[in-house]
Amino acid sequence: MSQSESTPKKTQIATGDRAILPKGAKTIPIFIMGKQYEVPETLTIMKAMEFAGFQFLRGAGCRGGICGACPTVYRMPNDYKIHFGLACQTVVEADMYLAQIPFYPANRAVYKLEDIEARPDMINALYPELFRCVACNNCTKACPMNVDVLGYISALKQGDIARAAEISFDCIQCGMCASRCMGEIPQYHIAQLARRMYGKYIMPKAEHLQKRVDEINAGKYDGLLEKLQKMSHEELEKLYKEREREPDLAPNGTWVPQDAQYL
Amino acid sequence: MGYTPELKELIKRVEATRPKRLEMARKGENFPALTLEERAVVLEKFHPDYQKEGRRPVKTGPDKGLVLPEEVAMLLESRSMLRPEHVKLDKVDFDTDVLVIGAGGAGNSAALLAADAGCKVIMVTKLRHGDANTMMAEGGIQAAVHECDSPFYHYMDTIGGGHFTNQPDLVATLSHDAPLSINWLEGLGMMFNKHPDGRLVSRHFGGSSRKRMNSAGDMTGAEIMRVLRDEARSRSDQISTIEFTPAVELLIDEEGKCGGAILYNMETREFFICRAKATIIATGGNGRLHIKGFACTNHYGATMDGVVLCYRAGVGTTCMWSTQYHPTGVSYPEQNVGLLITEKVRGLGAHVLNVEGEQFCFPLEPRDVESAEIIKEALEVGKAVLTPTGRYGVWLDSPMIDMLHGEGTVRRELPAKFIQFERHGIDISKEPMLVYPTLHYQNGGIAIDGDCRTVIPGLYSAGECTGGVHGENRLMGNSLQDVITFGRRAGIVAAQYVNSGVEVKKLTMDHVVKYEKELAEAGVENPVVAPILLPDYSTDEVASRRLLQVQGMLEAE
Numbered sequence: 001m002s003q004s005e006s007t008p009k010k011t012q013i014a015t016g017d018r019a020i021l022p023k024g025a026k027t028i029p030i031f032i033m034g035k036q037y038e039v040p041e042t043l044t045i046m047k048a049m050e051f052a053g054f055q056f057l058r059g060a061g062c063r064g065g066i067c068g069a070c071p072t073v074y075r076m077p078n079d080y081k082i083h084f085g086l087a088c089q090t091v092v093e094a095d096m097y098l099a100q101i102p103f104y105p106a107n108r109a110v111y112k113l114e115d116i117e118a119r120p121d122m123i124n125a126l127y128p129e130l131f132r133c134v135a136c137n138n139c140t141k142a143c144p145m146n147v148d149v150l151g152y153i154s155a156l157k158q159g160d161i162a163r164a165a166e167i168s169f170d171c172i173q174c175g176m177c178a179s180r181c182m183g184e185i186p187q188y189h190i191a192q193l194a195r196r197m198y199g200k201y202i203m204p205k206a207e208h209l210q211k212r213v214d215e216i217n218a219g220k221y222d223g224l225l226e227k228l229q230k231m232s233h234e235e236l237e238k239l240y241k242e243r244e245r246e247p248d249l250a251p252n253g254t255w256v257p258q259d260a261q262y263l
Numbered sequence: 264m265g266y267t268p269e270l271k272e273l274i275k276r277v278e279a280t281r282p283k284r285l286e287m288a289r290k291g292e293n294f295p296a297l298t299l300e301e302r303a304v305v306l307e308k309f310h311p312d313y314q315k316e317g318r319r320p321v322k323t324g325p326d327k328g329l330v331l332p333e334e335v336a337m338l339l340e341s342r343s344m345l346r347p348e349h350v351k352l353d354k355v356d357f358d359t360d361v362l363v364i365g366a367g368g369a370g371n372s373a374a375l376l377a378a379d380a381g382c383k384v385i386m387v388t389k390l391r392h393g394d395a396n397t398m399m400a401e402g403g404i405q406a407a408v409h410e411c412d413s414p415f416y417h418y419m420d421t422i423g424g425g426h427f428t429n430q431p432d433l434v435a436t437l438s439h440d441a442p443l444s445i446n447w448l449e450g451l452g453m454m455f456n457k458h459p460d461g462r463l464v465s466r467h468f469g470g471s472s473r474k475r476m477n478s479a480g481d482m483t484g485a486e487i488m489r490v491l492r493d494e495a496r497s498r499s500d501q502i503s504t505i506e507f508t509p510a511v512e513l514l515i516d517e518e519g520k521c522g523g524a525i526l527y528n529m530e531t532r533e534f535f536i537c538r539a540k541a542t543i544i545a546t547g548g549n550g551r552l553h554i555k556g557f558a559c560t561n562h563y564g565a566t567m568d569g570v571v572l573c574y575r576a577g578v579g580t581t582c583m584w585s586t587q588y589h590p591t592g593v594s595y596p597e598q599n600v601g602l603l604i605t606e607k608v609r610g611l612g613a614h615v616l617n618v619e620g621e622q623f624c625f626p627l628e629p630r631d632v633e634s635a636e637i638i639k640e641a642l643e644v645g646k647a648v649l650t651p652t653g654r655y656g657v658w659l660d661s662p663m664i665d666m667l668h669g670e671g672t673v674r675r676e677l678p679a680k681f682i683q684f685e686r687h688g689i690d691i692s693k694e695p696m697l698v699y700p701t702l703h704y705q706n707g708g709i710a711i712d713g714d715c716r717t718v719i720p721g722l723y724s725a726g727e728c729t730g731g732v733h734g735e736n737r738l739m740g741n742s743l744q745d746v747i748t749f750g751r752r753a754g755i756v757a758a759q760y761v762n763s764g765v766e767v768k769k770l771t772m773d774h775v776v777k778y779e780k781e782l783a784e785a786g787v788e789n790p791v792v793a794p795i796l797l798p799d800y801s802t803d804e805v806a807s808r809r810l811l812q813v814q815g816m817l818e819a820e
Contacts, residue, residue, distance in 0.1 A: 044598050053805040055797065057507065057529055060563045061390065062399045064602045065683055066485050067562070069391060089686060091598055112497050113452055146682065165454065169480060170678060173489065192493050196452030199490070204461030206449060209408045212442045221414045225439055228418050229431040237299070240423035243472040246411060248291055248612075252458065252465050252474060255411050262415035 028094040045087040058102040068174035074098035104175035106186035118201035120159035132183030139177035165198035265688030276620035296625035309635040322785040325579035334552040341793030347772040359385040362539035367395020369726030370545035371491040372750025378501040380758030389509035393492040400484030401605035403476040405740035406441035412473035414438040424470040425734025432713035433732035444747040468739040470629040521722035522767040540765040541757035544569040548705035548727040558601030559702035568794035569728040581730035582707030590633035592701025594656035606739040616658040617646035634700040656697030715753035725749035
């Protein structure tokens, strides 16, 4: 290999949000709400719809698979199954037949977290429809995040809030579970309540944090921060260079720095 | 799917050097970090912010003459979508104590704290409640919560990471309030990663002297956003949230105070007058302007709306020339291009490697330095991997994480990333990832003081749309802390202002008339209409057909 080949300096770099299409890429037909469009293969549904000329108002959000704005249902030829995916994460396939469901109504119970306790009967009272679950598992099948929705609903029916909170953690609240539920349950709202109950009342409190909060409120660092704001660039730079670095493998709360004057 | 045979062949080189690198890591040895002098050299030569082309002085407004990226300057020299002479300002549609513009991390925090202080709040957003960059922040949130740490070191790391260009009062507020913010979120029921005794799990990050990165899985921002949104919904007696309805112009009363904004329902194309005693701008960043053509990690709505509204009303900016390029955006597979690989991957010990499988930089430099080093390895050294779609990439050796911390760590600590790559046939606990710098964060923005005040009475701002707290370079985990700390402050301070007794006088759009006159005098021809609200990613072919249609309509008028 010659020098010039091993240093590809003149290579054109892809720019912006429109994907560079691989060499020799061909187009494929997809059906957006029943209407055919030709789009390049390898694109996500979202980028393919934009390629076709759609500009999203609803149906696009983070474009990175975490906000729940772009749930999409689709079918494939010769396949009885209904498929679910996020438009920003699912790659188009030939003859895919799709529609977005950017919003699905689901009732959220009215509560104030500070007025309730982490008790299963509290959840049951706020969401009595929980017991309409027939364990059909359609919710789990519909989840684009592979959350075990039936798993957390079952955990809640058994009164295990902690387990429901852990299982539901990846939920992006897109509403696909609720759209498929035979029992008409608003799963993702119930999971939200369970996680907040768990975070506030069941997980152990960070006591060292409370201590730090008390110190701050007592004004312990006010003088120090006042002084820092008036420091010259040179003084700051000197202190910056002198900082000790906490060792990588030191467990939290164990390392004691040599210099304790700023703690 | 997965890696191509050619890339799989290259991965063997990574695997060949791995045992030795693991041995180093277990001994706590690192590839040497750059000195401050060496950092300056690599930044000057390779960081896009330091290069001259694509920048020019802005022609109008409070920062006239300031050299900014073309994409930013153009939007600051924009005109309103409203014709002031046709707007009836005496017919008020909404009347409130506090108007919050933007419903992300900062907006929701502000709304909640203003409500706590007894105010009636309207929170408007152009997309859904919670659609914001906050939702996408993965790695964590900084706060000096452990005994070996203190606000002093948070201040020091932040201002050093920002090359000492940060606004000191903002850094002081950030480091002072950070533990209070975490405490508040804990009380709202956020599921932080904790040790069995309740101690927060905190990690190192680029530019840290102490382990200060607190997290919730690898979806810290999403967890914050879910909790804040749920709490705001619980408070609907005080907080009305209006979706798909951005503010498109501020209203200034005849005494020069901010008196609310004009809202625009994007679904019905109606305009509404909203009168408010205090207004808080929390509209987020500008990644969707795609400065210099870079891919970006941002939310669909990141179009700099708040900066545009404020600038037109006479509020200048701080550090607006500075944009953050995150060192590790995805460069393969094509479907994930531009998306972020959290710094936590490097915090957990993954090395950054060239095509030979060799380390060429300390993996936890501040982000701008790390980005510049990766660009250097591609452009000057010529040892980057070239992907099948013509993109540069360097390896991020994620399999090291399980080897260092035990099997299952990747799956547990980086669940969202794991799923995202698994969808495309790549198991990141066994195969490394290909990454390259991507446009990530608006470092600069609306000029505020430590209490979120702008120069206009009654107008406050918080979060990514503001500038100064991060200087010219933001450290990981300071953005989430920024939105919570300053969002809370803005809510508190705005409520104090309202509760002190404010009377909004006759509303005007005189500032818009004045600014458009200035544009004409400066010779800005055909200024763009802004805020642009949403980007348009249709192809040139589709766009050209639309343009014909639009021109036809104009001629018909």
